Amino acid sequence: DADVTQTPRNRITKTGKRIMLECSQTKGHDRMYWYRQDPGLGLRLIYYSFDVKDINKGEISDGYSVSRQAQAKFSLSLESAIPNQTALYFCATSDATGINQPQHFGDGTRLSIL
Amino acid sequence: AQKITQTQPGMFVQEKEAVTLDCTYDTSDPSYGLFWYKQPSSGEMIFLIYQGSYDQQNATEGRYSLNFQKARKSANLVISASQLGDSAMYFCAMREGVYQAGTALIFGKGTTLSVSS
Numbered sequence: 001d002a003d004v005t006q007t008p009r010n011r012i013t014k015t016g017k018r019i020m021l022e023c024s025q026t027k028g029h030d031r032m033y034w035y036r037q038d039p040g041l042g043l044r045l046i047y048y049s050f051d052v053k054d055i056n057k058g059e060i061s062d063g064y065s066v067s068r069q070a071q072a073k074f075s076l077s078l079e080s081a082i083p084n085q086t087a088l089y090f091c092a093t094s095d096a097t098g099i100n101q102p103q104h105f106g107d108g109t110r111l112s113i114l
Numbered sequence: 115a116q117k118i119t120q121t122q123p124g125m126f127v128q129e130k131e132a133v134t135l136d137c138t139y140d141t142s143d144p145s146y147g148l149f150w151y152k153q154p155s156s157g158e159m160i161f162l163i164y165q166g167s168y169d170q171q172n173a174t175e176g177r178y179s180l181n182f183q184k185a186r187k188s189a190n191l192v193i194s195a196s197q198l199g200d201s202a203m204y205f206c207a208m209r210e211g212v213y214q215a216g217t218a219l220i221f222g223k224g225t226t227l228s229v230s231s
């Protein structure tokens with residue numbers, strides 16, 4: 001089983017709908033992140049969480065919200081989806097023990113908003 | 115200003131040849147870490163290699179090595195003996211600060227590598 005699991009893997013929805021993307025991890029990491037990837041722009045940080053009680057905005061948080069339900073679960077919500085939120089979304093985790101620790105990514109959620 | 119710059123949108127190489135993917139970075143922190151990730155067409159992000167700002171030697175992992183030039187603020191990825199399976203998007207990323215363990219990575223825009231037979 002994957003260490004970082006994202007659901008759904010693909011989603012097509014309509015403008016104005018509320019959408020939730022879910023992420024769960026079995027790595028035991030405290031740090032969790034949500035990124036979006038757009039062609040030609042790389043990955044940009046939406047939100048991050050250092051523990052259940054700590055939520056922080058990233059570079060592009062407008063139009064998004066998150067919930068850290070448990071150490072292992074971090075969900076991303078689009079309250080009212082718009083077409084320019086069409087992107088590939090990644091959840092990631094990391095260990096806080098050292099600057100050399102890589103982030104571990106889920107397989108991504110391809111979201112299309114019509 | 116961009117923190118991570120990858121100037122090569124696309125690179126082409128033949129099998130068995132070596133290829134260098136460029137990455138320059140911008141930080142005023144004396145302590146930082148540099149990472150390279152591979153993203154094949156299936157979409158997943160695969161960690162390849164890490165270089166710390168205080169590391170005395172260039173990092174190596176199998177066919178991957180990092181040409182780290184601290185004074186020039188560059189951390190180029192070298193792939194030796196390219197294989198068809200190396201065709202993918204490659205991202206350079208940075209984590210800043212000695213107290214920033216576990217903080218988010220800052221990514222470049224990526225370079226698409228195409229390996230031909």
